[in-house]
Amino acid sequence: MFESDRERWMAVADALAPVIETKLFPAVSVVRPVEDASAYQGWRLDRSGAARGVLVGREPVILDFGVHLVGRVRFKLGGDDGRVLVRFGEAPAEVCEPPSRFPGTLGAEWLNTFELDPDGDGWATVPGRRALRYARVWVEQKGVESETAAIESAQVVAQTSASWSDPPLDPAAEPWQRDLDRVALHTLRNCMHEVFEDGPKRDRRLWLGDLYVQAKTSYLTFRADALVKRCLYLFAGASCDRGLISPCVFAKPHWHGSHKLIPSYAWLFAPCLLDYVRATGDRAAAADLFGIAVHQHTLFDEHANAQGLFDPQGDVLWRFIDWNESLDPQAAEQAVAIYSLNALIELAPFAGRGDAVRPLRRRRDALAAAAREHFYDAGRGLFVSGKNGQVASATQAWMVLADVAPPGEGARVLRRLLEADDAVPPVTPYMQHTVVAAMFAAGMEDLAWQRVRAFWGAMLDRGATTFWELYDPGDPTLSPYGSHLHNSYCHAWSCTPSWFIRRALPTPRPADEANRAAAIGGKAAATC
Ligand code: RAM
Secondary structure, X not given: OOHHHHHHHHHHHHHXXXXXXXXXXXXXXXXXXXXXXXXXXXXXXXXXXXXXXXXXXOOOEEEEEEXXXXXXXXXXXXXXXXXXXXXXXXXXXXXXXXXXXXXXXXOHHHHOEEEOOOOOOOEEEXXXXXXXXXXXXXXXXXXXXXXXXXXEEEEEEEEEOOOOOOOOOOOOOOXXXXXXXXXXXHHHHHOEOOXXXXXXOOOOOEEHXXXXXXXXXXXXXXXXXXXXXXXXXXXXXXXXXXXXXXXXXXXXOOOEEOOOOOHHHHHHHHHHHHHHHHHHOOHHHHHHHHHHHHHOOHHHHHOEOOOOOEXXXXXXXXXXXXXXXXXXXXXXXXXXXXXXXXXXXXXXXXXXXXXXXXXHHHHHHHHHHHHHHHHEEOOOOEEOEOOOOEOEHHHHHHHHHOOOOOOOOHHHHHHHXXXXXXXXXXXXXXXXXXXXXXXXXXXXXXXXXXXHHHHHHHHHHOOOOOOOOOOOOOOOOOOOOOOHHHOOOOOHHHOXXXXXXXXXXXXXXXXOHXXXXXXXXXXXXXXX
């Protein structure tokens, strides 16, 4: 399926490789770790001096670069020839805790420890691209005497395919919105490289759920339309033999998809394509990718039960909706499938496929009717999922976004959700985003802003210079990887405050015509 297209799609993606911009950031200070139960994850880093001519021995020294950075890290070393080691951290805990205390499930290779190996001029460049705000440097004792070394200079040659300057924000923005926007933009910037990555710390992969919200934010900020197009084409080009789209694409050893499918991510390909076509007017891409976007719904049919519900058995699929382990994904998945069909219905005319609208509508109506019949608990006024009738934020949010809630009922469903003591809460910023988006869609502006301010604002209060992969106010060490040291503290799906804020302000959208023209193949196109 799509055999003859895949190679061509990959070629389109290759031709859209972005230019990587660099900028030099020297370390700004030396900091001292202080155990502090009131600090985030139990650690505070207090400034103890300037980052110049720092003497380091067995006792580690922690350098602070002042802000989260992604790039090549280099040190100019002087003094003794001891074995100098460095471990990087995006968050204080990573450079304060002994990693052995929290081994996690991902393996020690993600813990970012390297030996510095200076060249003739005394410069040591750490291999590869790193993600960090802090560097813990120490000299390993070889003999009886402990060696010392001097760090004459520490620098990051930071990289991004976005821009180093922040796109202007409307003067009407409030100070708290400016603060959130600045950090959200930096989060997005630090996740933009050869592709939109989920996070620069670990596997740096292109994930569909992450791309979906990154691209939305990009249209109102960096306007990296060509990069969005490249990513859409990479997903199509890396689809499996059955034409199903992988949830993520690996860059090495060559572009390829992962094996276990996430149905909700495959279905988000269509809304992501629709957003791109709306933002750029690129009807050619709409026509080219419409077929594979529709094809993702065969995954629904393969696992549909007699009641018209998505009901996969066994564990052949990764049923990711949020990282909350107790979440029953079934109803939310059904809603994402409907949300995807709504996008396809809107996309069809731009793809020159007006003929597809009627069958798509029929399918959408059938899925929505089944969802209302089996997942809507009229007594509670809420959508429930699974055998135990679970109530979850994720379920209500996707049902509202997919317009499954009875007309005008979205706000009531979400209000009931806020009153429900047994509701499974969101744990990722991705799901918080979805809940906030649903609140805006249901006209609950005040509550939506309160949530944006409380959730992302709390990360700011805890010292974030980029937003995190996970944040649970009740459990600062929560991690899907068994260790908060493995979590990513600059994560794509956390960048959407900029989308919420800029969407609500009157400024005309930043229009980078050159970039837009490049994205659509060299000529300006009519908007949809
Ligand atoms: C993780 C990453 C990524 C997410 C997937 C489902 O590996 O955090 O952002 O999309 O899970």
